[in-house]
Amino acid sequence: MQSRRSKSITGKRKQVGNSVARVIKPQKTRKIIRRFHHLINKRESICQFLCLTEGLDEANEKKNDTIILASTKGNANLSKYYEDGKSQAFNEVMEAQLLKLHSLVNNETNSKEACDLATMYTLLGYIMNQIDALGGLETYQIASQNGQLKGRGGDTSKLLEKWTRPLLGNRSGAIALEIGSLSSENRISQCGLFREVVRIDLQNHEGVAKQDFMERPLPESENDRFDLISCSLVLNFVKNHKDRGAMCHRMIEFLKPQGYIFIVLPQACVAHSRYCNESLLQKLFASIGLILLNSHQSDKLYYCLYQLQKAPSQLKGFSKRVKINDGPGLNNFGITL
Ligand SMILES: C[S@@+](CC[C@H](N)C(=O)[O-])C[C@H]1O[C@@H](n2cnc3c(N)ncnc32)[C@H](O)[C@@H]1O
Structure with missing residues (x-):
């Protein structure tokens, strides 16, 4: 039988599994989710500064710890920091240091000198410990799941159903893929629009297959493709702009002709990002053949529904992040193709 307690990366014992779900109060879920995003974003910025983006994996903090330690390359001072x-x-x-990280990593005169490296590795260690103290990805997912509970208005697929019923209502046998699925109880699985909903996530949940979408075998025939792919609050979860682009490309591979993609992002990704807004997102998706059918912005979330049309023959202008907004308090969310 699997133990309900495990060791954290810092060696502390912590609770895992359903026992964590019991201790997250609904009013705390947003706070946990925000804190997790904050820590992950700061870690991403530091890793970019240190050219250490390769291989970090939100689903495996132990592995991240090993990668960071390996990057100190036996430099005893850095591993000490x-x-x-x-x-x-x-x-x-x-x-406070985390809050002003932006100016530290973007300071043109900042060479990677000893003092920068000392600060960065100390902050990295601090972030790792904070993620660990929070309970890592597992707590984040449970918080997200709590946020979805019926009656709390958290199931984003309610809008998916509203938008796609008129489009798919008469199509019998439609099948859907839900990436980052936390529950088989969501509207996407319950609304009856789909003959089958394939639910996958990086972690095990009841009624959901544990699978990394980026490692799902590519379709061999039309039968392996989907009429609709739901990607709700997943792209923001992917660690950098290139990998987000790779995920978008990959979703196209899994769509039937004229298939739909439902995407949900935190509103801040389109409203408060240096590298992304709704119009840029629309152009970027158009370059891979996706045409916007619907969008909606709530206080917290941005929802959109795209349909696959014929992709333009050439991908243009989206291989690099371009700063479109500047100022304090903005985030670095972006997608490149
Ligand atoms: C915030 S949760 C979103 C949950 C739910 N879809 C929602 O709308 O609330 C993000 C989920 O995306 C999953 N995820 C991220 N990258 C993934 C990948 N490459 N393949 C499968 N799932 C992924 C994570 O495991 C995580 O559970």
Whole structure:
């Protein structure tokens, strides 16, 4: 029988599995999700600064720890700074440093000198410990799941049903793929529009297959393709702009001609990003053959429905992130193709 307690990367014992779900109060879920995103984004910025983006994996913090340690390349000082950061509990000094990280990593005169590296590795250690203290990806997913509970208005596929019923209502036998699925109880699975909904996620959940979409074998025939792909709050979860682009390309491979993609992002990804807004997103998707049918922005989320048309023969202008907004308080969300 699997133990309900496991060791964290810092060696502390922590609870895993359903026991965590019991201790996350609904009013805390948003806070947890925001904190998780904050930490992951800051870690991404530091890793980019250190040219260390390769291989970090939100689903495996132990592996991340090993990768970061390996990047110190036996430099005892750097690994000491990293361990030093890990040993620090939540504190205002480190939080303030995280908040001004943007100016540190974007300072043109900042060469990767010893003092920068010391700060960065200490912050990395601190972030790792904070993610660990939060319970890592598992707690985040449980918080997201709680956020979806019926009656709390959290199931984004309610809008998917509303938008696609007029399009798919008469089509019998439609099949859907839900990437990042946390439950078989969501509207996408219950609305009756689909003969089958294939649900996948990086982690195990009841009624959901554990699979990394990026490793799902490519379709060999039309039967392996989908009428609709749902990608709700997943792209923002993917660690960098290139990998998000790769996921978008891959979704196209899995769509039937004229198939639909339903995408949900935190509203901040289109409203408060240096590298993304709704119009850029629309152009970027158009370059891979996706035409916008519907969109909606709530206080917290941005929803959109695209349909696959014929892709233009050449991909143009989306291989690099271009700054379209500037100012304090913006995030670095972006997608490149
Ligand atoms: C915030 S949850 C979103 C849950 C749900 N779809 C929703 O709308 O609330 C993001 C989920 O995306 C999943 N995810 C991220 N990358 C993935 C990938 N490559 N393949 C499968 N699932 C992935 C994560 O495991 C995580 O559970």
